[in-house]
Amino acid sequence: MKKIFFIVLVSVMSSVVMFSQDDAGGDTFRNTLNLGQVSNEQPANATFAISYIxxxxxxxxxYLYDDWKNVGVLETGKNKKYRIENLNYDVERDAFVSKISKDSVLVFNTVNFKKIVINNKNFKVVDKVNENGMMFMxxxxxxxxFSLLKDYKLTIREGVFSPTKGKGNDEYVxxxxxYVQRNGQITAIKFKKSELLKIFGSKADQIKSFAKKNRLSFNKDKDVKRMFLYLNKIS
Structure with a gap:
């Protein structure tokens, strides 16, 4: 499927984003449709593009999330943090975008960001598996x-043919x-109990007991996250 995008490259957060200081002293910027409202202080090298859908x-x-009622925090390599509203993850582009109108989004050039948190999901930049370049996981x-990482991919499922209705629409999936990231190397892993216990090494028995005591599942992200929190306490 061909898509036509009108791309406007903009340097250092001009036109559509307003930058301010939050109560905690961190850097914050919010989407606004009131063009031209940009403060004097701006995040360096933070370019983006406006893409028409x-x-x-x-x-x-x-997109990873069904709606756009998401607030995210972008952290740069210099540990500066920026707050963004209407944020979503475009799985096809491997890019974070913010919706600014019904038919357009901001596509952030995240080359200068090291971490993005959205709806309690923590994404970080890692080397592409068997490829040159970087990607988010x-x-x-x-x-x-070591780290346990999750990589999202987008495919298109072909529509099913019906003798009465003809071919149905294709569908995004x-x-x-x-993956496990250890010593700079990324290795694929099956998300199941036996494989996860292996990566916990000498702490596997303690993690297993902790999971059993707290009725945690090795097949749920949120439960495995709790296991890592416990691992960091006992290490």
């Missing part, structure tokens, strides 16, 4: 020597795989 006959969505759990 082309109509699509494909069912489903290429969700951090399911993180310890001193978001899938994911898990």
């Amino acid at each position: 082309a109509p699509s006959s494909i069912d489903g969505s290429k 969700e951090v399911v759990g993180e310890a001193d020597s 978001i899938s994911y795989k898990y």
